[in-house]
Amino acid sequence: MSGRFVRSSKYRHVFGRPTRKEQCYDNIRISKNAWDTNLVKANPTYLSVNWEASGGGAFAVIPLNEKGRLPDQLPLFRGHKAVVLDTDWNPFDDSLIASGSDDGKAFIWRVPEDFTLRTEEKEEPKDVAPVKQLSGHSRKVGHVLFNPAAANVLATSSGDYTVKLWDVEAGSPRLTLKHTDIVQSLSWSANGSLLVTTSRDKKLRIWDVRQEAPAHVAPGHAGAKNSRVTWLGEHDRVATTGFSKMSDRQLGLWDIRDPKEPVGGFQMLDAISGVCMPFWDDSTKCLYLAGKGDGNIRYFEYEHDKFEYLSEYKSGDPQRGVAFLPKRGVNMHENEVMRAFKTVNDSYIEPISFIVPRRAEVFQGDIYPPVVGTKPAMSAAEWFEGAEGLPPKIDLESVYEGEEPTEMAPTSKPVSRVPSSSTLLSPSKKEPEPAPSKWEPEPVKKPPQPSPALRSPPPSMKEQTSSIAALASKFDDKEDSSSGEDDTSSFEEVAKPVERHQSRPPEKHTQNTEPEAITRKLSSPISPTKLAAPISPSKPASSGPPASSSQPLSAGSSASLDQITLQDIKTLLETQSRTILGQSEKIALLTEEVDRLKNTLGDRM
Numbered sequence: 001m002s003g004r005f006v007r008s009s010k011y012r013h014v015f016g017r018p019t020r021k022e023q024c025y026d027n028i029r030i031s032k033n034a035w036d037t038n039l040v041k042a043n044p045t046y047l048s049v050n051w052e053a054s055g056g057g058a059f060a061v062i063p064l065n066e067k068g069r070l071p072d073q074l075p076l077f078r079g080h081k082a083v084v085l086d087t088d089w090n091p092f093d094d095s096l097i098a099s100g101s102d103d104g105k106a107f108i109w110r111v112p113e114d115f116t117l118r119t120e121e122k123e124e125p126k127d128v129a130p131v132k133q134l135s136g137h138s139r140k141v142g143h144v145l146f147n148p149a150a151a152n153v154l155a156t157s158s159g160d161y162t163v164k165l166w167d168v169e170a171g172s173p174r175l176t177l178k179h180t181d182i183v184q185s186l187s188w189s190a191n192g193s194l195l196v197t198t199s200r201d202k203k204l205r206i207w208d209v210r211q212e213a214p215a216h217v218a219p220g221h222a223g224a225k226n227s228r229v230t231w232l233g234e235h236d237r238v239a240t241t242g243f244s245k246m247s248d249r250q251l252g253l254w255d256i257r258d259p260k261e262p263v264g265g266f267q268m269l270d271a272i273s274g275v276c277m278p279f280w281d282d283s284t285k286c287l288y289l290a291g292k293g294d295g296n297i298r299y300f301e302y303e304h305d306k307f308e309y310l311s312e313y314k315s316g317d318p319q320r321g322v323a324f325l326p327k328r329g330v331n332m333h334e335n336e337v338m339r340a341f342k343t344v345n346d347s348y349i350e351p352i353s354f355i356v357p358r359r360a361e362v363f364q365g366d367i368y369p370p371v372v373g374t375k376p377a378m379s380a381a382e383w384f385e386g387a388e389g390l391p392p393k394i395d396l397e398s399v400y401e402g403e404e405p406t407e408m409a410p411t412s413k414p415v416s417r418v419p420s421s422s423t424l425l426s427p428s429k430k431e432p433e434p435a436p437s438k439w440e441p442e443p444v445k446k447p448p449q450p451s452p453a454l455r456s457p458p459p460s461m462k463e464q465t466s467s468i469a470a471l472a473s474k475f476d477d478k479e480d481s482s483s484g485e486d487d488t489s490s491f492e493e494v495a496k497p498v499e500r501h502q503s504r505p506p507e508k509h510t511q512n513t514e515p516e517a518i519t520r521k522l523s524s525p526i527s528p529t530k531l532a533a534p535i536s537p538s539k540p541a542s543s544g545p546p547a548s549s550s551q552p553l554s555a556g557s558s559a560s561l562d563q564i565t566l567q568d569i570k571t572l573l574e575t576q577s578r579t580i581l582g583q584s585e586k587i588a589l590l591t592e593e594v595d596r597l598k599n600t601l602g603d604r605m
Contacts, residue, residue, distance in 0.1 A: 007308060010356065010367055011284055011301055014337060016313030017353045025062055026069040026348040029053075030321065033102075035085045035142060036184065036226045036275060039321025040349065041097075042341050043089040044329025046111060047349065048097060050084050050321075051076055057084040057101050061128075062349075066117055074117050075125040077109050079133075088144045090152070091326070092376045092391075098154055098168075099130075100141030106156045108132035108168055134166050136173045143183065149192030149391050150383035151376035155209075157183035163197065165209055167380045174384055177207050177214075187231040187238065190282070191377070193388045194256070196238050198227045204240065206256050210386060218259040221250055221266070226275050232302060233282030234390070237263075239307075241276035241289060244268075249276050251289070251300075253307060264306055269298075279324045283369050284337055286310070288354075290322040297322070297340060297352070313352060317344045327371040332400045335360070337367060368396040370408045 030039060031050035041048045047062045057080035062070070082102035090096035095111040107130035119125050139159030147153035152168035159182055165175035181201040188195055194215070195207045204220040207213070221227045223243025231238050240252045240262075249269040252262035269276065274293030281288070285302045295315030300307035319342040330336045331353070338354040356367055373394035378387045394405040 007303075009301055009303075009308070009310070011286060011310060011337070013357050014286075014299065014310060014354050015357065016297060016340075017355055018315065019351045019353075021348075023067050024344075024348050024350045025067060027072065028060070028062075028070065028343075028346075028348055030343050030346040031083060032346065033083045033085065035102075035140075037086045037142070037321070038277060038323060039343055040323040040341055041087050041089055042323040042325050042329075043094045044326060045094045046089070046097075046115075047323070047341060048087045048089070049349070050087065052346075053078070056081050057103070058127075059084045059087055059099060061097070061111055061115065062117065063115065070117055071119070071125075073125050075115075075119075076127050077130075078127045079107055079109075079130040080105065082140075085140065086143050088146055088154075090146050091148055091372070092151055092374050094374075098144045098146065100144040100156055102140040104135075104137045104139055104141060104158070106134040106137075106141050106144055106154070106166070108134070108154075132168065132171050134168075134171060134173070136164055136166075137162070143186055145186055145188065147192040147383065148188050148190060148372070149377045149389060150380055150387075151378070152380045153192070153383055155186060155188070155195065157186055157197070163195070163207075167384065169380055175209055175212055177209060177212060179205070184226045185228040187229050189231050190234040191388050191390050192383065194231075196229050196231060196256070198229045198240060198242075200226075202227075204229070204238075204254065204259060206238075206259065210384070216256065216259050218254070218261070221252065223247060223250075225273075228275065228278055230278040230280045230287075232280055232287075233285075235302070237302075237305075239278055239280070239287055241269075241278050247271065247273065249291070251276075251307065253305070267307065277322055279322070279340075281324075281327065281338055283327050283371050284367065286338070288324065288338065288340070290319065290340070290342070292320055293318050295319055295342075297342075299354070313354075315342075317342075317350070319343055320346065327368075328373065328394065328396070328399060328405070332363065332368055332396060335364060335367070363397045363400045365397065368400075370395055373405055373407060375407065 025047070028049060029052040031052045033050070037050070039050050042064075045064060047064055049060045049062065051058045051060045053076060056078060058076040058078045060074055060076055077097075077099070080099065080101035080103050084099050084101050086100045088098050090098070095113075097109050097111065098106060099109065100106045109128060110131050112128065117125075134154070134156070137156065137158035137160055141156050141158050143155075143157040145155045147155070154166040154168050155163055156166065157163045161179045161181060161183075163177040163179070163183060163186065164173040165177075166173050177195070177197075179197070179199050179201075180203075181199045183197050183199050186195060186197045193208070193210070195209050197205050197207065198220055199205070202220050202222065204216075204218045205214045206216045208215050220240060221242025222245045225243045225247070227240055227242030229238055229240045236256050238254045238256060238259075240254065242250055242252070244250055244266070248271050250266040251269055252266050253264065254262055269289070272291055272294055274291045277290045277292065279288040279290070280286075286299050287302060287307060288297055288299045290297045295317045296312055298312040299310050301310055302308075321343040323341045325339040325341070327338075330339055334353070335356045335358050336353045337356055340352045340354070341349050342352060344350050356364075358364065370393035372391050375392050377389040377391040393408045395408055398404065398406040
C-alpha cells in the first residue's frame, strides 16, 4: 500500500446544484454602490436585496416562493435619504428586518402580512415605511447585525469608527465600542456575549461588549484590501479571510483565548483580487467561502482544529453578493444541507443548493442535528443587565414531517465552548481548560525486529576471505570428478564449451581431470544474498588427501553480509579470480604431465 488513507466525513461528497433560469429571481436591479457588503440577506421566508433606486435609498423584500421574472414595479422599503448599504433579518422574527444607510441612520422594518410583489392589474405598488428609526451615528452606517441569542439587540458599525449596541424596543444606543479606523466586518459569538471585528487598521479585536472594551487585540491580515470575519458558532474559534502583502487571498483560524497569531498560520487560497465572504454552518461544522468577482464557492469542514477542504462549486457567472439560508429553511426531503443565493450580472438572483448525495426516503438525523429555532434565550433588558445563554434548539425531524417545530430539552452538559466575558477579561482567574484536541496519526506498527543480543558480530575481512577460499577449494584437483550434484557456489552455470578433439588415454588414477566449475562465468556478479548461503564442500577422493574447507557462515554473518560495500565485493571477486587462476595453472600442468606420459608410453611401445 502507498500509505494513503481517505478521511471519513459525511459531507465529503457534498455538491452544489445550480437552478434553472426560470426558477431564479429575475428582473432585479441590484445596487451598484461600491461599499463592501453582501448586498443580499435571506431567511426561510424572505430575501432582501439592496436596490438601485433614485430619490433616496431603498431595498426590496422578495418572498422566496415568488420565483421567475418579477414585475417591473415593486413595492420597495423606502425611508432612507441615501443609498442602503446593508440589511439583516431578525433571527427570531422572520418579518423583522434592520437596514443601514449612507445617511448615518439605521431603520427597523416589518414586512406586512401576506406580503406579495404581484399586485392586481392597474394597481400601484405601495412602498413600506420603517417602524423605528435609530439615530446616533455621525457618519454612514455600513453594517447591521442582530444578536443571535438575545431578542431585539442590534449592532451597527459606522464610518465614525464606532460600533453601537441598540435596544431596538427602546430605540436608543446603550453601548459603544470605539475603534481607530473603519470597521470592515463584525460577527457575534453563539451566546451573544462577545463580538469580533476587523477594521481597516488591520487589527482583529475580540470585544466584551457589555464592558465596552476589547478583551484581545491582535494583528490580522497584512494586506491592504478588506478582510472579513465570522464566529464559528459554539466554538471558541473565529475564521477570517483577507489578503497577504502580496495580495494573495488567505484564510485564518484564530483561538479567541490567545489570538496572537492564527492557529497553524494563514492558509493561502488563491491570487484572485476579490474579497472572500465567509459563511459558517454550525450544524455541519462547514465553512463556505464565496469570492466577489468570481463564480466559485468553496467549502471546508472544521475538524481537529483545522479546515479540511471538501470541494468547490464552480460557475462562469461572477457574483457580487451572496447570502446563505438559515438551516431551518433548507429542503430536507432532498438532503439539502445549505442553500445560497448569489447575484448574477446585477439582474437576477440564483439559488444554489448544497446536497449530500444519498438515496433515502426518511429523515436523515445524522446530517440534520438540532438547530437554533425562533425562541431567544433572553430579552434585550436581561442581556444588557449581563445575562448569558444559548437559545433553545428545535428538532428538525418535526419540520421534516410538516409539523410545528419541537423544542429540544436542554442537555445536562453545555454544548457551548464559548467562554464568558469575565473569563476573557481576567485570564489569570479563569479555570484551566483542556487544550483543544488535535488529531495525531496512530503510530505505524512495525514488524518485530530480532533482538540485537541474539545476533553474532559481523565477520571480519579475513574471515570473508577464508570463506571465499573455502568456496574455491572444492575445485581442487584431488576432488572426486564424479560429484555432479548441485553445489552451493554463487556462480551462475552456463553451457560447457566445446571439448577439444584430442585423443586422450584412459585415466588410470581416480584424481580429477577438469572441475566442472571452471566452465562457469568468472564475470557474473555475486549477490550478497548468495554469498550468505552456507557452503558445503564436495566429498574428497578416496586416494587423495581431504580437501580443505571452512565452516558454513553463521546467521550473524549472513545478516551482516547485507551491509557489504561495493569495494568489498570487488575485493572478493579479485580474490576469487586469483584462486581460480591458480587452479587453472595446476590443470595446465596436469595436462602437460599427461602428454609427457603419453609420449613416454609411445616410445616404449
